[in-house]
Amino acid sequence: MRRYGPAVLLALVGAAILRVSLLGDLYLRYVQAGLRPYLVVSGVVLVLLAAGAAVLVRTAVEQEVQGDDGDHADPGGHTHGPAGPRVAWFLTLPALALLLFPPPALGSYSAEREAAQRAQRGVGTFPALPAGNPLDLTLGEFGSRAVYDSDRSLTGRPVRLTGFVTRDDDRTWYVTRLLVSCCAADASTAKAEVRGADAPPVDTWVTVTGTWHPEGEPGSDAAWPPALDATSVQRVRQPDNPYEKR
Structure with a gap:
């Protein structure tokens, strides 16, 4: 044999x-x-x-x-x-x-291991947002506009974000998604702090609806991670593709 x-x-x-x-x-x-x-x-x-x-x-x-x-x-x-x-x-x-x-797909453990490091993209303007109320955005799109958009086009717009739950030691919680270019080995994290709603268990997949909560100047450390004032949090099943394309 x-x-x-x-x-x-x-x-x-x-x-x-x-x-x-x-x-x-x-x-x-x-x-x-x-x-x-x-x-x-x-x-x-x-x-x-x-x-x-x-x-x-x-x-x-x-x-x-x-x-x-x-x-x-x-x-x-x-x-x-x-x-x-x-x-x-x-x-x-x-x-x-x-x-x-x-x-299983990468989850909160992988997201928490990554330090809060962001590419130096610089502040600028973004294309006009599409119609929709609430507006469905990826975590990557939401984070880019919230942190780097000098026009603050997200102000007052209800948005809907889908991802899994992660938490900090101080019980702050986030809706999180991992972004990949090729495969899971190059994954990076996109996340938004959720305010005004109780946190589901870590790694639970949720869809959060709410409005952006501006903090700090565009491009500053205070603007990261972006925050969302939640109006609803719904548990959902993990999507077939759990990652967003970077």
Whole structure:
């Protein structure tokens, strides 16, 4: 059985990739939607490589049975050949975990680990807001306008934001979303402080409706994070794609 170790490992990894990318939307927990075709191709290639490796091993075993030269044990009891090092079997554990128990999307723990670091975009004007009452905005859009818009176009406009709940040690709570450019590894945080409403449990997904609460001068540290005077907080299910595109 050890001889088939590399083939089994390749098959498990390939099956795990196909499990999250081909049989549903689980891949959106880890990468952007546009990368799905590459995941599917990678999974198929790994499964085909596993099949090829298994065929090669089987051929070698049949040749040994027929009397051809094969693997031999050396005097020290070590074997050499296609089986590979035993430690490689430990690589099956993460593959099995991804296949059977896909990890959840990043949540409050990842958001809290990021320091309040923001790109130096500079203060300026933004395009006119679209119609809508309340206006549906992403956390990234809301944060950019609230912090950097010199015209303060959000003033008095009811907005609706969707994200998961995070908290500070002082019980201040936020509606939060993780922004990604490519995959979960490059995630950054966008959030808005929610005022005037009780906090649901951490990591609960909510839709918060309210109006922007201006603080500080545009572009200043006092303007971050932006605040929202809530009129309603509704619990919602986690969206298929839990991330916003940066």
